[in-house]
Amino acid sequence: MTEAPELAVRLRDATWSSHQAAAGDGFLTGLLRGERSIDDYALLASQHLVVYRALETAVAASGSGLVAALHDEALERTAAIEADLDALGGIRMPTAAAVSYAAQLASLADDPVRLAAHHYTRYLGDLSGGQHIGRTLARRFGAGTTSFYRFAIDDLDAFKAQYRTTISTFGLDAEGEQALLEEAGRAYASAHALHASLATAGAEAAA
Ligand code: HEM
Structure with a gap:
């Protein structure tokens, strides 16, 4: 009998x-193809600020061993996003989708398993495809605007x-x-909803 793959x-x-859908967002x-402006990038970074503040506040408040086992200070992105936004000329308005994403995160401070799911989706993504995104954006907009994508972690593959x-x-049960x-x-x-909200916000800004 073959064993079930690990979790x-x-x-x-x-x-x-779902990853492929989010990665293929227009x-x-x-943005990566160079079809969007630095203002669009600033808009994205501003949404990240709202989302990562909420995620990192929930992680700090969680007090769960499970979340603590996954977490590492080197992952925290809030200060890096703030530095990028300084270089990008300041914080832009959050979209309704970003606010609702942040509210979803804030509601999970007492639900370690669900909070871990968000921790994984954001940080493992930033350490994976995010590295490619960061290099592309640094070439286009300058490395001073892409601290978000750089981690003080020596060996990303070993960390992942x-x-x-x-x-x-x-040691999770089936539930x-x-x-x-x-x-x-x-x-x-x-x-996905956050990216979609930016497509609209960009169109509004261009109109
Ligand atoms: C242009 C956009 C993107 C590209 C090109 C991309 C590319 C990739 C690639 C190549 C991997 C596999 C790397 C590896 O096996 O180590 C990966 C993993 C991952 N990505 Fe993305 N990605 C993108 C966007 C996103 C987004 C928007 C999210 C979530 C918000 C995300 C979350 C993740 C996660 C959580 C993993 C880890 C999967 C796992 O091994 O369990 N990615 N990405």
């Missing part, structure tokens, strides 16, 4: 189609491997696993 692999497999691909091992050894997979799906949906 980190099932999490990735269960959410990969706003993001347009350890992160996946931590997820796989959470906990179900909640983790479901909430990761919601996290991707929120990221």
